[in-house]
Amino acid sequence: MERLQKYLSNCGVASRRKSEELIKEGRVKVNGETILELGFKVDINDIVSVDGVDVKKEDKVYYLLYKPEKIISSVKDDKGRKTVIDLIDTKEKIFPIGRLDYDTSGLLLLTNDGNLSNLLTHPSHNINKIYSVKLSGIIKSSEVKELEKGIVIDGVKTKKSIVKIKKIDKKNNKSYVEITITEGRYHQVKNMFAYFGYQVVKLKRTNYAFLDLSNLRIGEYRKLTPKEVKKLYSLK
Ligand code: URA
Numbered sequence: 001m002e003r004l005q006k007y008l009s010n011c012g013v014a015s016r017r018k019s020e021e022l023i024k025e026g027r028v029k030v031n032g033e034t035i036l037e038l039g040f041k042v043d044i045n046d047i048v049s050v051d052g053v054d055v056k057k058e059d060k061v062y063y064l065l066y067k068p069e070k071i072i073s074s075v076k077d078d079k080g081r082k083t084v085i086d087l088i089d090t091k092e093k094i095f096p097i098g099r100l101d102y103d104t105s106g107l108l109l110l111t112n113d114g115n116l117s118n119l120l121t122h123p124s125h126n127i128n129k130i131y132s133v134k135l136s137g138i139i140k141s142s143e144v145k146e147l148e149k150g151i152v153i154d155g156v157k158t159k160k161s162i163v164k165i166k167k168i169d170k171k172n173n174k175s176y177v178e179i180t181i182t183e184g185r186y187h188q189v190k191n192m193f194a195y196f197g198y199q200v201v202k203l204k205r206t207n208y209a210f211l212d213l214s215n216l217r218i219g220e221y222r223k224l225t226p227k228e229v230k231k232l233y234s235l236k
Helices: 004-010 016-024 114-121 141-149 188-194 226-233
Strands: 028-030 048-050 062-067 104-111 129-136 162-169 174-181 199-208 221-223
Touching: 004 016, 004 028, 004 048, 004 114, 016 028, 104 114, 114 226, 129 188, 141 162, 174 188, 174 199, 188 199
Parallel strands: 104 199
Antiparallel strands: 028 048, 062 104, 062 221, 129 174, 129 199, 162 174
16 A cells, blocks of 8 residues: 555656646546545555556566667756667656766666655665776875875765776876775765876776676666666665
8 A cells, every 4th residue: 555645656647746736726636536635545456547547566677788888868958968768778757776977887777666766865865886997197095095085076075985906007198997886976986086187087887786787788778677676675
């Protein structure tokens, strides 16, 4: 049994708050009867309609995409550019869980499951994300230590991270590093290196929690297995 407004939002009708308004406005019927009570409980056997149109619980879908560069991580782009949604062949209304920048490639999850998305993007959930980074300049080990402990960006200290230097290319003045972070602040990785004056010239997310890009080429995607979805739900 589920509260009517939660049921409506889980069906993708509207947000929880908007669904409450629909109920209060008398636009929602359960088994043919108008329901005005917000706490009203329904289950899958009930026939729920909004403005006379039956609402169906949509199947939840989960995709893991190897996002290419030069693709927007949103559902729509006002400049008409290609988005990650255009890369996935589905009729469900999916959206990305978090974002990768236009020029960042790598692992991106997409779903129509708002509950899982809220859970994974909530700041209290320390989901490990690993990025492979190419920097202009030669990073110092003292800077790596500072980055790992946390630096202050926009007045807020970054949480602990793990930074591994993979290769230093002195000839071309480039550093290749791998950074593991648990946060998802705006331009987080770029800003962390910019703090020491390094520009990120290439950025790729290789891992998200226990998931990686195995067996996928750039631009390809796969569905998550039910076991993987369950595991994502159980992450703390
Ligand atoms: N950090 C960034 O700066 N950009 C991304 O796309 C992801 C993490």
